[in-house]
Amino acid sequence: MAAMSFARPVSHRRLPNASCRASRAYPCSMSPPPPTSPAPSPIAGLQVPAHALVTGASSGIGLAVVDALLQHPGMARVVAVSRSAEHSPALVALASRHGQRLLQVSADVTAADDRARIAARCGPGPLHLLFNAAGMLHGPDLAPEKSLASLDADALASVFALNAFAPILLVQALAAQLPRDQPVVLAALSARVGSIGDNRLGGWYAYRASKAALNQLLRTLAVEWRRSHPQATCVLLHPGTVDTPLSRPFQARVPAAQLFTPQHAASQLLGIVAGLTPADSGNFLAWDGSAIPW
Numbered sequence: 001m002a003a004m005s006f007a008r009p010v011s012h013r014r015l016p017n018a019s020c021r022a023s024r025a026y027p028c029s030m031s032p033p034p035p036t037s038p039a040p041s042p043i044a045g046l047q048v049p050a051h052a053l054v055t056g057a058s059s060g061i062g063l064a065v066v067d068a069l070l071q072h073p074g075m076a077r078v079v080a081v082s083r084s085a086e087h088s089p090a091l092v093a094l095a096s097r098h099g100q101r102l103l104q105v106s107a108d109v110t111a112a113d114d115r116a117r118i119a120a121r122c123g124p125g126p127l128h129l130l131f132n133a134a135g136m137l138h139g140p141d142l143a144p145e146k147s148l149a150s151l152d153a154d155a156l157a158s159v160f161a162l163n164a165f166a167p168i169l170l171v172q173a174l175a176a177q178l179p180r181d182q183p184v185v186l187a188a189l190s191a192r193v194g195s196i197g198d199n200r201l202g203g204w205y206a207y208r209a210s211k212a213a214l215n216q217l218l219r220t221l222a223v224e225w226r227r228s229h230p231q232a233t234c235v236l237l238h239p240g241t242v243d244t245p246l247s248r249p250f251q252a253r254v255p256a257a258q259l260f261t262p263q264h265a266a267s268q269l270l271g272i273v274a275g276l277t278p279a280d281s282g283n284f285l286a287w288d289g290s291a292i293p294w
């Protein structure tokens with residue numbers, strides 16, 4: 001994969017304190033820091049090397065985020081989670097390049113035992129970035145609904161289990177590793193189609209509703225964290241339409257210029273993450289930093 005920086009998107013709402021964060025690698029300067037300087041962090045305000053956990057790490061956007069994070073000198077370790085993480089050829093290749101900076105954990109984030117195992121594999125922490133990319137729109141026996149007639153209780157339950165419930169339950173499982181006295185960012189991939197205010201086309205009942213539920217669950221966490229984790233930031237991010245297995249069956253009418261590569265999406269999203277402060281917590285933002293209506 002091509003080398004990436006955390007360059008910020010060019011046309012978007014400016015996030016607070018973002019002026020010096022156009023490139024987190026070399027903030028406010030055109031030249032790199034001297035070799036003896038501590039590595040800069042991809043998390044605003046973090047004074048120590050960052051530790052991250054990425055779900056959905058074997059494919060699409062999550063894989064590109066893992067790759068981009070590992071290229072960042074301020075990243076001490078990335079925990080890469082998916083059901084196939086330990087056998088994913090792309091993650092195995094990254095591990096051979098980055099050694100112990102990458103920890104692969106094969107786990108199903110919808111299963112409580114697996115979430116506990118993820119927490120155990122992470123060790124005592126702290127974790128500074130939790131990037132949730134695991135999600136589903138379709139599967140072997142599951143297609144997004146075109147109309148009421150195709151609604152199915154089991155399909156609704158499995159889409160909600162992964163898209164809505166797993167991210168917040170993973171935060172619960174990782175509570176001991178999320179610091180109260182250091183900056184920490186929880187970024188979860190939602191989707192614009194999860195916006196209730198923006199829903200004019202209909203269809204995709206389970207996916208839309210699961211992302212709306214994800215939004216509400218993490219917005220609620222953001223309110224709680226204002227008191228308990230004052231340095232924490234919790235955001236919902238829409239990556240745009242990205243060329244991945246999730247979107248591939250639905251790309252026919254997407255203009256080429258609006259279909260992003262996973263690498264481009266990861267760069268945009270990590271650019272947003274690098275500029276976030278706790279004042280941004282609870283927001284639902286698009287890939288270009290613009291706010292999306294709930």
Ligand SMILES: NC(=O)c1ccc[n+]([C@@H]2O[C@H](COP(=O)([O-])OP(=O)(O)OC[C@H]3O[C@@H](n4cnc5c(N)ncnc54)[C@H](OP(=O)(O)O)[C@@H]3O)[C@@H](O)[C@H]2O)c1
Pocket residue numbers: 055056057058059060061062081082083084085107108109110132133134135136137162189190191192238239240241242243244245246247
């Ligand atoms: N692509 C788009 O255009 C688009 C647009 C808007 C929003 N999004 C959102 O962006 C996120 C990433 O999507 P993507 O396009 O990168 O999808 P993707 O390429 O299909 O990747 C999905 C990832 O989730 C993992 N996963 C699935 N079920 C899991 C489970 N039960 N436990 C753990 N990991 C699981 C998969 O790995 P394993 O199979 O190894 O478990 C895979 O790594 C999703 O939340 C999606 O809703 C995508």
